[in-house]
Amino acid sequence: MKSYSVQEINAVLRGSIIGDTTHSISSPEQLELADQNQISFIGHKKYEKFWMASKASVAVVNNEISIEPGENRVFIKVQNADLAMSQVLELFAKSAPVFDNPIHDTAVIHPDAILEEGVKVGAGCYIGAGVVIGKNVTIYPNVTILDECTIGAQTIIWSGVVVRERCHIGACCILHPNATIGADGFGFRACPERGLVKIPQIGNVVIGNGVEIGSGSCVDRGKFSSTIIGDGCKIDNLVQIGHNSVLGKFCIMAGNSGLAGSVTLGNGVIIGGSASIKDHVTIKDGAVVGAGSGVTGDVEAGITVLGYPAVEARKALKQWAILKKMASQCS
Incomplete structure (x- = not known):
């Protein structure tokens, strides 16, 4: 089983170490399930409240996090905790399945096929x-x-x-x-x-x-x-x-x-x-279509659309607020 010190992990992340711990890290885990030999992450201030209940000894956190790690615990502060955590996962990733032979005997390969090195x-x-x-x-x-x-x-x-x-x-x-x-x-x-x-x-x-x-x-x-x-x-x-x-x-x-x-x-x-996107529709650069939306017409660059049929996000939110108000008045 792979195991790393905080310093070894930070050599990859190049963040700032806050605090100290005697624990080595054997695997990553989500905050609420982690134990003292596991590393987790806090990607937003709204998740700070879960740190005290967690048993993780180390967390990768965004620079904006304001709480202290506590006794025998460490924060590794970085610009982007989500991206940094992907590097941590790579450290602990297990090897891919092994091929005993490069080409298995039962594979059927046409003689005209070309397989490079x-x-x-x-x-x-x-x-x-x-x-x-x-x-x-x-x-x-x-x-x-x-x-x-x-x-x-x-x-x-x-x-x-x-x-x-x-x-x-x-x-x-x-x-x-x-x-x-x-x-x-x-x-x-x-x-x-x-x-x-x-x-x-x-x-x-x-x-x-x-x-x-x-x-x-x-x-x-x-x-x-x-x-x-x-x-x-x-x-x-x-x-x-x-x-x-x-x-x-x-x-x-x-x-x-x-x-x-x-x-x-x-x-x-x-x-x-x-x-769902209707046929022959064009959605231009950088646009976002919200979950569950149905797009029936072209979407301009850089905007977010929501709803069914999908409309620009601010308009959709106004429509939903009006419907909610109407429903409450009728009840």
């Missing part, structure tokens, strides 16, 4: 014709990568992922279990003779570098060209991205949110959990 492929994987997999890619058991796909260097693909034909994934990406890249877009049209006619989806998916896609999420292939996920985007679990949608760089989509077809997100857009 350092690639690892787990049991039960299928890699199709014309696939190119870059250096040091890790593919865990039971992954399917169909024909003519490319996977960039140092990408990690967890078990159960399916990457359909002709899709392209950049470097340093992470695809979590059971994500699906390149499923058919949802395209049907009514026909008097045949009922609902399926519209062929002949495009693909192009994913940039440093993208993370959560478990059970689906990125549909384009009907004509490409569904595009820009560099650095972070997609939570159970997210739906419809065909021919285009995400700019560093967008965030929280769990159970969804984009219909041909949605465009600018750079740095944030979509809250369970939010």
Whole structure:
């Protein structure tokens, strides 16, 4: 088990040590569950009140925290406790699952596929014709990568992922279990003779570098060209991205949110959990869509929208206040 002194941890964080402790730190834990050999964090002044009841001997805290750590306890003060805590978690992270052999005997790899140096492929994987997999890619058991796909260097693909034909994934990406890249877009049209006619989806998916896609999420292939996920985007679990949608760089989509077809997100857009975005909508750079909102029209850069249908946040809050007042008058 890894164990660190406060000084060793602070050598990574480069914060200011307040107080002293005889305890070594064996793991991180949330404030209310921590014991004396664990480190926690306080990211905002409103959580100061929980420190005295906690048994943690060390906490990473923002510089604004005004309380003292107390006897045999330490604060490590930093500019941003959330970011610093991510460094602490890296210190204590356990090793990834081990591959006894770089390429498992049960993996099926087409002779035309190209696997560059350092690639690892787990049991039960299928890699199709014309696939190119870059250096040091890790593919865990039971992954399917169909024909003519490319996977960039140092990408990690967890078990159960399916990457359909002709899709392209950049470097340093992470695809979590059971994500699906390149499923058919949802395209049907009514026909008097045949009922609902399926519209062929002949495009693909192009994913940039440093993208993370959560478990059970689906990125549909384009009907004509490409569904595009820009560099650095972070997609939570159970997210739906419809065909021919285009995400700019560093967008965030929280769990159970969804984009219909041909949605465009600018750079740095944030979509809250369970939010729904109508087809052919454009959400410009830096805009935020609140959790559970339904967006039916374009959203200008830098604003926050809330509600169903979504409107600018201040307007939504005024509407809710009026409704609450009306309800109280009628009761």
